[in-house]
Amino acid sequence: MTALDPVAYLRATPPFNGLAQPLFDLAAGALEVGYYPAGSRLVAVGGEPLQHLYVIRKGSVRLEREGQTLQVLEEGETFGYTSLITGRATLDVIVEDDLLAYRLPAQDFQRLLADAHFAGHFAVGLSQRLRSSLEHSPVTTFKADLNLEVSQLLRRPAVWVAPSATVGEAARVMRDQRVSSVLVRTEPPGIVTDRDFRNRVLAEGLGPGTPLLDIVTRPLRTVEAAVPISAAWTTLLDFGGHHLPVRRGEEIVGVLTSTDLLKCHAPGPVAVLRRVERLADRSALPGYGTKVAEMASALLAGGLEADVIAGYVARLNDALVRRVLAFAEADLGAPPAPYAWLTMGSEGRMEQTLLTDQDNALVFADEGEGHRAWFQQLAEHVNGDLEAAGFPRCTGGYMATQWNGTVSEWVQRFAGWFEARKPQELLEASTFFDFRRVGGALDLGPLEEALSSTAQHPVFLRYLAHAALDLRPPGSLMMRLRESAEIDLKMQGLSPITLLARCYGLEIGSRERNTRARLEAAVKAGLMSQEVFSGVSEAYRFLLGLRLRLQLRLLSAGKAVVNRVALSELSGIERSRLKDSFRAIKSWQDMAAYHYQASL
Amino acid sequence: MLFHSPAWDSVTYWALDIETGGLDARRDPIIAVGMLPVRAGIIKLGEAYRTLVRPEEGREIRPESVRAHQLLRGEVSAAPPLGDVLLEVDRRVREGALLVHYQAIDVQFLKRAYQRLGRRWPRPPVVDTVELILKLDRKTRFVRPADAPADVPSTNLTETRRRLGLPDYQAHDALTDAIATAELFLVLRKLLGARTLRDL
Structure with missing residues (x-):
């Protein structure tokens, strides 16, 4: 930010950037500028509280209590609101570097608190403050269409046919009404689409006289009329269909097609999904990664949260893997035994936002023992195709070509990991413990059971927790501009949360993989207070969003x-x-350190 | 000089900057004025006064000055006339001291304008940040000769602010320059250790 006068600077600084113009003008009209040399004490504990909200333009201040520095605030940060809201001075505020501050008198600050977004920014609780920073200001949410209710995309009421109808009758209704699906009044209701005519009628050698009941899909996958478009995307990606009946209460009010969803937001996940489904062969794989990044970028600009975007990316990647598995099966012939293709790590947790190294593995039924060569070839095909699509090979070698075997072998591996004590083994264990089946038909019950039994291995769990607690967020004194500090958002922010959340999840035998879901399970199990949960989960959302924004910026600049x-x-x-x-993470880690020494 | 001089922060300073149609106070018009007060050591943006000024008959905006302030004849032709603006300026200037960056320009133009309209210049105390910069330089040379730069420092507003750690503002807008001058004043006042108006 260069050459911004005080009013322009204030306008660009949250939460002032979110104020409606009349309210902002009120603030600008009352603005003052103060200059305070280093060493000045602006307020002392128990003394006269501050009478202004301060926005730092140049310089820095230290917040102290009993001589201990709690925080250093720098350019663009605000202080004084605790004084203004509570009417008490609870901290010493000392100028560290000569301070040029823009300040707003108490009564004007109070008037701005009428704006909910503005007030949320100054919430006293850490988690509320984090949450409000994630909400979007009116100036930034220029593409409100992602928050439209799905019902607003419906163009006509649903078209119904009787359960006694034949395929031919239904087809005529669809032609006359110009729709690509009809609902069938069965109990529960069902749906027939024009794809069904191709795949279940013509391809099966059936005729127009076929009873509709033979080909109907029941029960319906529906969405509630009031959910936003972004939620409809998730449902559609989850079941892989193209028609989504919309329900208000018990009543079906219309049918949404993937084309409707595509039209309302072209760079959304539906476009990428179509691309994946229409991949005719391997030659079209390159460029997939770019498409996903473009989608993430558009959705982020549209105001969606990074964790929601990560959910789409994971589902799209899953669809791609299934497509690539189909290519491989076409080349190699039908599988000699049921198998499951696993994805692991962040992809397993559905928390990946941009394509990163492949983390995958292959499990096949014990009767596939004699056909290892076939499965090895499958792994090679798929690992190669994924690389072509933009997933680099895993530098740690966690790929199906190296990691495949029968169910029994995998159960043994899991048992072996429970004895893991060395860092390398613990790393392996933690990568594989986030597995998720993406393709193949093999039942993974035995592996799930092995996972659930982790709680019976307290020593292992404690080692895992210690490894998680080794990753610490940086201390607040390290976080200074003038020290030109650098932060590793993954190692110092995201990983400390995901690793510890995994420990909690395993300890209570939860089958959840997703970090937020694991944290929720920990709260239910009484391992974590609601307060710690909100702080940590908001921190996680914030870090995930920040990283995505920064990475997209790097990507668009052509940088690594x-x-x-x-x-x-x-x-x-x-x-x-x-x-x-970082403070939220640290206080959780302190509690976890106590938990894993005291109770295990 | 034995009169009592008031404490520096008991005085109201009206920071002022004008944009002109050229550099000759006798011939060129005032075309914009920006003012705001420093009260008790705090700059009050809410009391800022800014206006364009309609040039008097026969006085033109020189092309070379347009490059700096970007104001064209058409933009100022609907502005209030100089007489009205001087009434506003006068009311403020009489409240305390006048604070400018380089009085040889701003104060000269004002005095000439007063004169042309047959008004009496109120002769407020003038604090000039350019003088304060030079004063600070002399003080540094005297107290810590080793720290003093070889050359006399630049007195340019933007460069001085940068040197003293203040942010960059857009130059050549009358009000923004007045704000920039007021902030610079607060920093210089501190560095000089000035306690009374006379010290400034």
């Missing part, structure tokens, strides 16, 4: 995508929220 970021590249509000996030 990394997890490190210099503090100076962040805005004041981002730095401030980053510090809040």
Whole structure:
């Protein structure tokens, strides 16, 4: 930000950037500028509270309690609101570097608190503050269409036919009404689409006289009329269909097609899904990664959360893997035994936002023992195709070509990991413990059971927890602009959360893989207070979003995508929220350290 | 000089900057004015006064000055006349001291304008940040000769602010320059250790 006068600077600084113009003008009209040399004490504990909200333009202040520095605030950060809201001075505020601050008198600040978004920014609780920073200001949510209710996309009421109808009758109704699906009044209701005519009628050698009941799909996968479009995408990606009946209460009010969803937001996941489904052969694989990045970028700009986007990316990647598995089966012939293609790590947790190294493995039924060569070839085909689509080979070698075997072998491996004590073994264990089946028909019950039995291996769990607690967020004193500090968002922020969440999940025998779901399970099991949960889960959302934004910026600049970021590249509000996030993580880690020594 | 001089922060300073149609106070018009007060050591943006000024008959905006302030004849032709603007300026200037960056320009133009309209210049105390910069330089040379730069420092507003750690503002907008001058004043006041108006 260069050459911004005080009013323009304030306008660009959250939460002022989200204020409606009349309210902002009120603030601008009351703005003051103060200059405070290093060493000045602006407020002392128990003394006269501050009478202004301060926005730092140049310089820095230390917040202290009993001589201990709690936080250092720099450019773009605000202080004084605790004084203004509570009417008490609970901290010493000391100027560290000569301070040029824009300030807003108490009564004007109070008036701005009428704006809910503005007030949320100054919420006293850490988690509320983090959450409000994730909400989007009116200036940034220019593509509100992602939050439209799905019912607003419906163009006509649903078309119904009687259960006694034949395929031919249904086809005539569809032609006359110009629709690509009809609902069937069975109990529960069903749906027939024009694809069914191709795949279940003509391809099977059946005729127009075929009873509709022979080909109907029941029960329906539906969405509630009031959900946003983004939620409809998730449902559609989950079941892989193209027609989505929309329900209000018990009543079906219409049928949404994937084309409707595509039209309302062209760069959305539906477009990528179509591309994947229409992949005729391997030659079309390159470019997939770019498409996913473009989608993420468009959705982020449209105001969607990074964790929601990650859910789409995971589902699209799954669809791609299934497509690639079909290519391989076409080349190699039918599988000699049932198998399951596993994805692991962040992909297994459905938390990957951009394509990263492949983490996958292959399990096949014990009767496939004599056909290892076939499965090895399958792994080679798929690993190669995924690489072509933009997933680099895993540098740690966690790929199906190296990691495949029968169910019994895998159960043994899991049992072996429970004895793991060395860092390398623990790393393997933690990667594989986030497995998720993406393709293939093999039942993974035995592996799930092995996973659920982790709680019976307390020593292993404790080692896992210690490894998780070895990753610490940076101390607040390290986080200074002038020290040109760099932060590794993954190693110092995201991984400490995912690793510890996994420990909690395994300890309570939860089958969840997703970090947020694991944290929720931990709260239910009484391992974690609601307060710690909100702090940590908001920190996680914030970090995931921040990383995605930074990585997309790197990508569009043609640079390598990394997890490190210099503090100076962040805005004041981002730095401030980053510090809040690290504090939330640290206090959770302190509790976890106690938990894993005391109770295990 | 034995009169009592008031504490520096008991005085109201009206920071002022004007944009002109050229550099000759006798011939060129004032075309914009920006003012705001420093009260008790705090800059009050809410009391800012900014206006364009309609040039008097026969006074033109020189092309070379347009490059700096970007103001064209058409933009200022609907602005209030100089007489109205001087009434506003006068009311403020009489409240305390006048704060400018380089009085040889701003104060000269004002005095000439007063004169042309047959008004009496109120002769407020003038604090000039250019003088304060030079004063600070002399002080540094005297107190810590080793720290003093070889050359006399630049007195340019933007460069001085940068040197003293203040942010960049868009130059050549009358009000923004007045704000920039007021902030610079607060920093210089501190560095000089000035306690009374007379010290400034």
